[in-house]
Amino acid sequence: MTLLLGALIIGLILSLLALGVLVSFRIFSMPDITTDGSITLGASIAAVLLVNEVNPALATLAGALGGAAAGAVTGIIHTKFKINSLLSGILVMTALYSVNLHVMGRSNVPLLGSSTLATRSEEFGRSLFGGESVGFFGWSVSSADAAMLLLSLIFVPIAGMALYAFFRTHLGTSMRATGDNPQMVRALGANVERNIILGLALSNGLVALSGALLAQYQGFADAQMGIGMIVWGLASVIIGEALTGTRSLGLTIIGTIMGSVLFRLLVAIALRWGLNPNDLKLITALFVFAALVFPGFLERLKRRRPTVS
Amino acid sequence: MLTVSGIRKTFHPGTINEVRALQGVDLTIEEGSFVIVLGMNGSGKSTLLNAVAGSFFVDEGKIEIAGRNVTAWPEHRRASLIGRVFQNPFSGTAPTMSIAENFALASRRGHVRGLSWALSPGLTRPLRDRIASLKMGLEDRLDNAIGSLSGGQRQALTLLMATWLKPDLLLLDEHTAALDPKSADQVITLSDEVIQRDKLTTLMVTHSMQQAVSLGDRVIMMHRGRVLHDIRGAEKQRLRPEDLLDRFDEIRRREQLDESAAAMLGDLYI
Numbered sequence: 001m002t003l004l005l006g007a008l009i010i011g012l013i014l015s016l017l018a019l020g021v022l023v024s025f026r027i028f029s030m031p032d033i034t035t036d037g038s039i040t041l042g043a044s045i046a047a048v049l050l051v052n053e054v055n056p057a058l059a060t061l062a063g064a065l066g067g068a069a070a071g072a073v074t075g076i077i078h079t080k081f082k083i084n085s086l087l088s089g090i091l092v093m094t095a096l097y098s099v100n101l102h103v104m105g106r107s108n109v110p111l112l113g114s115s116t117l118a119t120r121s122e123e124f125g126r127s128l129f130g131g132e133s134v135g136f137f138g139w140s141v142s143s144a145d146a147a148m149l150l151l152s153l154i155f156v157p158i159a160g161m162a163l164y165a166f167f168r169t170h171l172g173t174s175m176r177a178t179g180d181n182p183q184m185v186r187a188l189g190a191n192v193e194r195n196i197i198l199g200l201a202l203s204n205g206l207v208a209l210s211g212a213l214l215a216q217y218q219g220f221a222d223a224q225m226g227i228g229m230i231v232w233g234l235a236s237v238i239i240g241e242a243l244t245g246t247r248s249l250g251l252t253i254i255g256t257i258m259g260s261v262l263f264r265l266l267v268a269i270a271l272r273w274g275l276n277p278n279d280l281k282l283i284t285a286l287f288v289f290a291a292l293v294f295p296g297f298l299e300r301l302k303r304r305r306p307t308v309s
Numbered sequence: 310m311l312t313v314s315g316i317r318k319t320f321h322p323g324t325i326n327e328v329r330a331l332q333g334v335d336l337t338i339e340e341g342s343f344v345i346v347l348g349m350n351g352s353g354k355s356t357l358l359n360a361v362a363g364s365f366f367v368d369e370g371k372i373e374i375a376g377r378n379v380t381a382w383p384e385h386r387r388a389s390l391i392g393r394v395f396q397n398p399f400s401g402t403a404p405t406m407s408i409a410e411n412f413a414l415a416s417r418r419g420h421v422r423g424l425s426w427a428l429s430p431g432l433t434r435p436l437r438d439r440i441a442s443l444k445m446g447l448e449d450r451l452d453n454a455i456g457s458l459s460g461g462q463r464q465a466l467t468l469l470m471a472t473w474l475k476p477d478l479l480l481l482d483e484h485t486a487a488l489d490p491k492s493a494d495q496v497i498t499l500s501d502e503v504i505q506r507d508k509l510t511t512l513m514v515t516h517s518m519q520q521a522v523s524l525g526d527r528v529i530m531m532h533r534g535r536v537l538h539d540i541r542g543a544e545k546q547r548l549r550p551e552d553l554l555d556r557f558d559e560i561r562r563r564e565q566l567d568e569s570a571a572a573m574l575g576d577l578y579i
């Protein structure tokens with residue numbers, strides 16, 4: 001049960017990363033690998049500030065802003081210097097590896113003994129449930145985990161709704177249209193380059209927020225923690241699309257959050273059944289590959305007709 | 310309203326693909342004038358409109374719209390003065406977004422886009438009425454993705470979007486060329502209505518002699534990146550399709566002459 005609870009919490013925290021990937025990959029049609037660097041950047045900024053006893057909420061916010069800045073740099077390299085979007089992301093991701101090591105001063109910062117959002121929610125849990133453990137559908141779970149889950153269940157939907165609301169404003173609408181038809185957006189007087197920079201900043205801000213929260217939940221920040229995270233995000237987005245479809249923005253956002261949680265649960269179960277953790281990234285990559293290829297493949301099969309040319 | 314003086318544009322200069330698309334165009338269009346642009350394929354009509362809209366910067370010359378020198382303005386900034394409809398029905402709308410959202414985008418042309426709601430009753434109510442007046446049955450489909458509509462419907466909506474806020478200059482580049490004859494007629498009628506009602510200063514590119522004689526108050530004919538003929542006033546009123554065809558024939562004859570002269574010179578000297 002503790003295992004499932006942990007998977008749920010991490011799934012919810014990583015759903016913010018998945019929402020970031022949704023913004024770059026689906027709304028702007030740019031697979032943005034800056035993600036791998038900015039999740040670590042968010043985690044390292046937050047961890048270093050927490051070790052120095054900064055208020056956890058402020059530390060988390062600072063981590064998110066760091067990610068937003070990294071995304072903006074990718075956007076500027078892509079739009080102002082006309083470098084291919086994938087390459088721009090690779091450049092920033094690579095540079096961030098050094099930046100993160102500098103921020104942390106070493107490759108790993110443990111948060112033992114620091115006051116974090118996780119320790120705060122533990123205290124909150126103990127006072128709320130009045131003890132170290134609490135009954136949960138007949139299971140006994142630690143009140144720390146229960147409180148963490150409760151808070152994630154409140155915070156993540158609020159973040160999703162805020163994102164939805166933003167994309168329904170004039171600015172947000174013009175950003176969505178930028179991914180849809182940049183020529184039209186230009187003809188209607190919006191600045192396509194600025195929209196792309198803002199979009200990548202928003203995307204990586206969400207990713208780094210996810211990283212800052214993850215570091216606090218797992219109790220450390222690590223230089224390697226970002227590797228392959230974009231593929232995790234893609235997998236969540238794709239599962240979400242299978243769950244809710246893509247008919248409306250709201251459904252897509254809900255689907256992405258659900259996709260992240262479901263994916264994390266599936267992984268936890270697979271690991272429990274003896275999946276070698278070393279194979280995890282290989283399997284995730286294969287899954288995303290299959291999900292990207294199969295829809296087009298089925299289309300082609302359907303369209304192929306026995307005609308003579 | 311629009312003054313273009315001595316603009317030149319060469320694509321891929323200094324390579325074997327060099328194209329001198331505009332070779333010194335001078336043009337002044339008075340406020341409220343509706344100008345038809347004719348010319349053979351590759352004569353530079355689209356390049357002229359793109360140069361005015363700011364899709365690229367010209368190599369030489371000056372462009373003024375509504376008294377402002379916009380030569381160095383980027384495209385999105387010029388859009389505050391310009392409404393545009395493209396030839397391709399896919400170019401003018403954001404396909405996955407709803408009809409209402411597309412108009413929300415158009416309703417902020419030239420304005421700051423802030424954090425207020427894109428869809429407000431202040432927009433959707435007049436929008437419903439305006440779209441109902443098209444008699445295409447689209448007023449109840451404002452929440453449908455605009456990509457699900459036919460090309461003709463999309464061009465009609467793009468025209469309404471381009472003129473939702475009155476533009477100082479309206480640019481139409483063969484905006485009915487991709488439509489079936491019936492839809493093309495509908496969109497042309499709608500264009501003429503909107504242009505007359507709002508007295509819009511308009512540049513419209515077409516290949517239809519019929520449209521050239523029946524619409525607008527001035528015809529310019531382009532050839533090889535220059536304005537070759539400029540027909541206005543009483544002469545435009547009297548204009549018949551045959552007159553325009555004669556002028557095209559004349560261009561064609563001159564072209565052949567040029568070619569045979571080049572062949573002769575080539576034989577003699579090379």
Ligand SMILES: Nc1ncnc2c1ncn2[C@@H]1O[C@H](COP(=O)(O)OP(=O)(O)OP(=O)(O)O)[C@@H](O)[C@H]1O
Binds near residue numbers: 321328329348351
């Ligand atoms: N972006 C571009 N890059 C390179 N060459 C271009 C570009 N745009 C136009 N040209 C070239 O400039 C010349 C003029 O093209 P333009 O599109 O203005 O012609 P047009 O009069 O609109 O013709 P049509 O009636 O076929 O639309 C053509 O030779 C074309 O190939």
Ligand SMILES: [Mg+2]
Binds near residue numbers: 354356
């Ligand atoms: Mg053209």
